[in-house]
Amino acid sequence: MDPGTTPDYDPQAFPPFAVTVDIVVMTIIEDELRVLLIRRAVPPFRDSWALPGGFVRPDEDLSTAAVRELAEETSINQEPDHLEQFGTYGHPDRDPRMRVVSVGYWAIIPDLPTPKGGSDAAYAELVPVAELEGGRIRLAFDHDRIVTDAIALARSSLENTTIATRFCPPEFTISDLRRVYEAVWDSKLDPGNFQRKVKQTSEFLQPLNQTTRSGDKGGRPAALWVKGPAEKLSPPLSRPDSN
Amino acid sequence: MDPGTTPDYDPQAFPPFAVTVDIVVMTIIEDELRVLLIRRAVPPFRDSWALPGGFVRPDEDLSTAAVRELAEETSINQEPDHLEQFGTYGHPDRDPRMRVVSVGYWAIIPDLPTPKGGSDAAYAELVPVAELEGGRIRLAFDHDRIVTDAIALARSSLENTTIATRFCPPEFTISDLRRVYEAVWDSKLDPGNFQRKVKQTSEFLQPLNQTTRSGDKGGRPAALWVKGPAEKLSPPLSRPDSN
DNA sequence: CCAAAAGTGTTTCCTTTACACCCATGC
DNA sequence: GCATGGGTGTAAAGGAAACACTTTTGG
CATH class of the missing domain: 1.10.10.10 (Winged helix-like DNA-binding domain superfamily/Winged helix DNA-binding domain)
Incomplete structure (x- = not known):
């Protein structure tokens, strides 16, 4: 629950948690389901594929952070029609530098009749999920699991x-x-x-x-x-x- | 994503987040679905009903924290067969004292043929969900919403x-x-x-x-x-x- | 005319629903 | 015997699957 019933533990006495959001953006191009990935520019996992996302700010709601990060890290200029939280990942070792708890969101961008030609898409790319599920692409951190969970939820959401x-x-x-x-x-x-x-x-x-x-x-x-x-x-x- | 791609933001420069777990324990007594609530002993929301839960420790996984807090705050001595994460709640104002992001879990305790007579159940009580859904009981923080979400998920889980x-x-x-x-x-x-x-x-x-x-x-x-x-x-x- | 994609008809099968009915116990 | 709850039979209705067939376009 919330602070107040376990006075034997003082959260201020410990290193703080960082809270982030990771966003799984899905779209369909050429009849293929794809997810938006970026290439990490800094260590750890430098040059690895990873999900877009980032830190939640002190006065910001989680979903607000997801929308903001999506806009910041993505060259896509339209807002997603759908943005839904699907899971939170907080294993102590998931980030080698510090304790990070990350809230996963998934989003849908409608298929554009004209898929944007890769201008400076060296940073962000829409990767077919078949590439991920075939094990041909590995992601940074625990993002493989996060994407797997998001895709499973998307598939089941289409049913219901x-x-x-x-x-x-x-x-x-x-x-x-x-x-x-x-x-x-x-x-x-x-x-x-x-x-x-x-x-x-x-x-x-x-x-x-x-x-x-x-x-x-x-x-x-x-x-x-x-x-x-x-x-x-x-x-x-x-x-x-x-x- | 995780830290490393937005170097313009330093999480250490801001007040830290606290991360907690809240647990919605369900059981069935006298053919009624009930949830386990506690009475808060300290402000804020002193004497209000609230969900059991507490802080995640620095080296502890989220689900581990949920199991531990459930054992600590509950007189129930059996482990739940089922413990599942269902949502994370992080509105900036959800706790009046500090920024708290709470991960919600729901658990099931089997119906015991002999419901335990209230010994010192002044602290923990199994409240019928009808009491909550009828609006007759209000919970501390945003726990009303958390319980509502958990019950909705439980109902739909029974279908599938x-x-x-x-x-x-x-x-x-x-x-x-x-x-x-x-x-x-x-x-x-x-x-x-x-x-x-x-x-x-x-x-x-x-x-x-x-x-x-x-x-x-x-x-x-x-x-x-x-x-x-x-x-x-x-x-x-x-x-x-x-x- | 033919190819291609949209849309309808039809048959078969399976699941669900409602409800009658039988089974095995306590009193 | 009667009441009570466990369990089966059965027939009608509804939805899903397979696939033939019609419609409307471009070439």
């Missing part, structure tokens, strides 16, 4: 919430939404069944009555939709193989 | 995991398990359908082949079961009304 819409631009087609599920879950879904499923889930999607969009190489134009007011999905949209 | 067995003694009947669901969800379930449901979910329960138990006032003796190896429930056990 309407959050997949946050990966899409404001107006999107049902196939766009299906490709989000396919990218995050790394599996194929039946287009017909998916269509019915999301349409019959009330408040999930709202029609725009614009039957807009002409395919680039054929195909029937798709209807456009916007996110509806629902946040939870019941019954859930079950993921294949997850039994 | 086998954790309800942790509320039961090692050997239990299917009706015992059903009463756990009914207490946590505060709703009635069909006994027959519940029976089939949990039995056909592979690895949820393992039979003891003891058709033991004789009712106290009639009724057919029930079969005894122990928890199986499964942790996740798929398909989930859906809660009524939750649509």
Whole structure:
């Protein structure tokens, strides 16, 4: 609990804790789920990949710190639609220099139709999660575990919430939404069944009555939709193989 | 992230953070879900109800601190079967004295057939959640919110995991398990359908082949079961009304 | 015309739900 | 016998999975 019931311990008498936030930013590019990583410029773990994040300031809420750090360390100029705390990591040895407790947040940046060409993306890069899950990239500190936890939560959130819409631009087609599920879950879904499923889930999607969009190489134009007011999905949209 | 990429900020130059754990211990007594609360002995919020918890020590893991504080502040002499982190609370004003970031854990203590008569339970008491949800009891600090979050997570965990067995003694009947669901969800379930449901979910329960138990006032003796190896429930056990 | 993507129909299967009914005990 | 709670049967309703088929575009 909070100070006051264990007077036998004085926190001021010990080295202080530092509190940080680590942010797992996800997006989908080329039908691949990716996370935003930076290259560390200073030791420890210099030149290693790591999550963006940083110190919480003395008068700052945790989520405020996450938003601020995300803006500071990222060249992405749009605010995330979704920013959610998912876990806190405080093993005594997780940082070799001092005692650091870090609060993990995950965020979604919608897929931009034009992925920004790497200008000075030497510092921040959107890495496919397949690279991480294949063990081909190792992260600094305990960030491997943090990213693993965030991805697991994201996958399960797609089953039970309407959050997949946050990966899409404001107006999107049902196939766009299906490709989000396919990218995050790394599996194929039946287009017909998916269509019915999301349409019959009330408040999930709202029609725009614009039957807009002409395919680039054929195909029937798709209807456009916007996110509806629902946040939870019941019954859930079950993921294949997850039994 | 961790220190090292934002050299413009020196955490040592600011007042330190204190890091605490708060623990929401749940149990079921008289078919009611209850949480363990203590009365604060010192200001602030003196004589208010609050969650057990306390400071994380310099070389201690967060979960270790939760286990230790639970043992220290609680007259309960058995270790919880389940202890899980669910959220971290760090609003700058949540403690009027200093900056405290608190990591919330929730734990389950199995229902004991003989609820311990209140000996010196003036300090720790198992309060029905109905008292809290009815607004009749207010807690110190932001502990109302912390308890609310923990209860919401517990309710949803019963849908998707086998954790309800942790509320039961090692050997239990299917009706015992059903009463756990009914207490946590505060709703009635069909006994027959519940029976089939949990039995056909592979690895949820393992039979003891003891058709033991004789009712106290009639009724057919029930079969005894122990928890199986499964942790996740798929398909989930859906809660009524939750649509 | 053909290819491609959107969207609908249809059948089969499985799960859930409601509720009747049987089983085994105490009194 | 009757009450009580444990446990099974069963039929109707609803959702999911597989897949054929229609619609609307570009070439």
